[in-house]
Amino acid sequence: MNNKVPSFLLTTQPPPEVRGARVKGSFIDKGIGHISKFYETVFLQWELSRKDGLFQRLNARTKVVFLVFYIFIVSVKKEVSSEILVAVFIFLFVLLSRVGIFKFYWKVFIAGFLFGVLAGLPAALNVITPGETVYKIIELQRARIYHLPETITVTREGILLVMMLTARVVNSVSITLLVVSTTSFSDILKGLRVFRVPEYFLMILSLSQKYVFIFLKMLRDMHSAKKARLIGSADAAGWIPGRIAFIFNKTQLRCEDVNKAMVGRGFTGEVKLAGLEYIKTVDIMYGAIFIALWMVLLIL
Amino acid sequence: MHIPDGYLSPQTYIPMFAVTGTFWAVALRKLKKELSVKEIPYLTMASVFSFLIMMFNIPIPGGTTGHAVGAAIVATVLGPWTAVVAVSVVLIVQAIVFGDGGITAIGANCFNMAILMPFVSSWVFRLVRGKSSDGARLSAAAFLSGYAGLLASALATAVEMGIQPIIAAAPDGTPLYAPYPLSVTIPAIALWHMFLLCIVEGMLTMLLFRYFYKHEPKGLYWANSSVVGGGRT
Numbered sequence: 001m002n003n004k005v006p007s008f009l010l011t012t013q014p015p016p017e018v019r020g021a022r023v024k025g026s027f028i029d030k031g032i033g034h035i036s037k038f039y040e041t042v043f044l045q046w047e048l049s050r051k052d053g054l055f056q057r058l059n060a061r062t063k064v065v066f067l068v069f070y071i072f073i074v075s076v077k078k079e080v081s082s083e084i085l086v087a088v089f090i091f092l093f094v095l096l097s098r099v100g101i102f103k104f105y106w107k108v109f110i111a112g113f114l115f116g117v118l119a120g121l122p123a124a125l126n127v128i129t130p131g132e133t134v135y136k137i138i139e140l141q142r143a144r145i146y147h148l149p150e151t152i153t154v155t156r157e158g159i160l161l162v163m164m165l166t167a168r169v170v171n172s173v174s175i176t177l178l179v180v181s182t183t184s185f186s187d188i189l190k191g192l193r194v195f196r197v198p199e200y201f202l203m204i205l206s207l208s209q210k211y212v213f214i215f216l217k218m219l220r221d222m223h224s225a226k227k228a229r230l231i232g233s234a235d236a237a238g239w240i241p242g243r244i245a246f247i248f249n250k251t252q253l254r255c256e257d258v259n260k261a262m263v264g265r266g267f268t269g270e271v272k273l274a275g276l277e278y279i280k281t282v283d284i285m286y287g288a289i290f291i292a293l294w295m296v297l298l299i300l
Numbered sequence: 301m302h303i304p305d306g307y308l309s310p311q312t313y314i315p316m317f318a319v320t321g322t323f324w325a326v327a328l329r330k331l332k333k334e335l336s337v338k339e340i341p342y343l344t345m346a347s348v349f350s351f352l353i354m355m356f357n358i359p360i361p362g363g364t365t366g367h368a369v370g371a372a373i374v375a376t377v378l379g380p381w382t383a384v385v386a387v388s389v390v391l392i393v394q395a396i397v398f399g400d401g402g403i404t405a406i407g408a409n410c411f412n413m414a415i416l417m418p419f420v421s422s423w424v425f426r427l428v429r430g431k432s433s434d435g436a437r438l439s440a441a442a443f444l445s446g447y448a449g450l451l452a453s454a455l456a457t458a459v460e461m462g463i464q465p466i467i468a469a470a471p472d473g474t475p476l477y478a479p480y481p482l483s484v485t486i487p488a489i490a491l492w493h494m495f496l497l498c499i500v501e502g503m504l505t506m507l508l509f510r511y512f513y514k515h516e517p518k519g520l521y522w523a524n525s526s527v528v529g530g531g532r533t
Contacts, residue, residue: 041397071403075310078476111399115304123479157474165306165479172305176403180396188396201328203340208347208389215348241511247352248377249516251345258341
């Protein structure tokens with residue numbers, strides 16, 4: 001009796017490669033994984049912004065002014081002690097905003113380690129930062145090879161530089177994360193009005209973030225549909241450009257739909273962002289505290 | 301290639317905001333004039349398209365993956381001025397939502413990836429294509445536009461980082477911001493890009509261009525003068 005099972009069902013697909021506790025998928029799977037990460041990040045930010053804490057109670061404009069002013073102060077300070085003082089104030093604001101201190105500082109320290117310690121570590125050597133020797137690493141056999149000094153050492157100035165860079169990265173990330181975790185994306189955009197950012201540019205930003213969700217879902221559905229229909233590996237080099245071109249077509253069609261919907265609702269080209277909250281007494285009070293602290297930090 | 305906070309001095313990031321802001325204003329004015337009320341949905345969808353291109357990760361040697369910036373293909377498909385706004389929107393969303401790139405570095409990052417890259421890509425594409433409509437030459441033009449655009453962007457990043465020890469140092473000469481001089485940043489960033497990342501960007505630009513050229517030739521910016529800013533780069 002002949003075998004009537006379709007040939008594609010007879011071909012076996014090798015199981016995913018397992019490395020440690022992780023299952024290694026295709027790079028398309030990893031890309032789709034990034035989409036899930038995007039959903040997760042935005043959802044967590046939205047959830048945290050609804051908690052009852054100090055920063056959550058403030059108007060978006062107050063927080064945007066805080067973000068810009070404090071990021072600026074972090075970038076102009078030239079001593080580690082000043083950066084530590086800024087870090088103490090931010091720590092207090094994080095505590096009062098109840099954003100989950102361990103998760104918050106885990107993210108901050110990872111960024112600090114990657115962009116501060118790891119990226120800056122070679123600068124602690126006398127090759128980049130000459131200065132007072134703290135620790136001798138190696139003495140080169142041939143002096144002045146490739147313009148290197150005879151002895152490679154860790155310098156005091158170099159260590160201070162890496163500490164400064166790390167402190168600046170940690171403070172900048174914590175200020176940004178504090179505001180982003182306690183404010184929804186649309187409120188941050190509304191808050192940018194305080195710096196006279198054109199409303200129609202903010203509307204493009206706001207609509208883009210919303211439509212990205214819709215198209216990411218479409219992308220994920222397309223990938224799931226492909227995986228469900230195909231046995232074995234598909235031609236990724238053909239699939240990716242095809243899907244991107246498909247998305248391009250969809251965005252063009254959606255552009256027409258959105259335009260018709262906007263015109264149908266009376267849009268004439270004049271943009272006015274809705275839902276901008278009034279500045280309350282609490283905003284004025286905390287705004288004054290932030291500015292006073294900012295001036296103290298600037299002087300110190 | 302996203303510069304984080306803390307690496308650029310105010311002497312660098314403030315002028316970069318001014319330059320980038322000027323380009324944004326010109327791009328928005330130019331596109332508003334040509335698109336009228338269609339401007340917002342058009343640029344929104346261009347930004348979404350640009351964002352989605354960056355979501356496709358490509359494996360690169362060494363076991364890791366990287367994503368294309370996509371500014372070259374967006375410039376080829378939609379035009380460089382549209383790419384300025386679309387890629388900038390993506391970079392701003394990435395900086396605010398994901399922390400990819402610093403807040404103070406938004407001006408510099410947008411200049412490198414959303415201004416320099418689309419324009420260099422467009423110029424290289426036009427230069428290599430000439431007046432030819434031959435498929436192989438167009439593919440080569442697309443590859444080189446992606447390659448050169450990303451390389452220009454990487455070099456700009458290297459220069460912005462490398463000048464920090466010169467323009468922002470303590471009285472004793474110790475750097476206060478990005479510590480590496482131009483002699484380190486240019487080879488370190490440029491070599492990595494020249495031999496790996498630019499090739500990936502060029503390949504993706506070429507693959508996408510070929511697909512559009514085969515299936516959607518009328519949608520391509522350079523092929524249709526009625527498309528925003530057509531033929532006026």
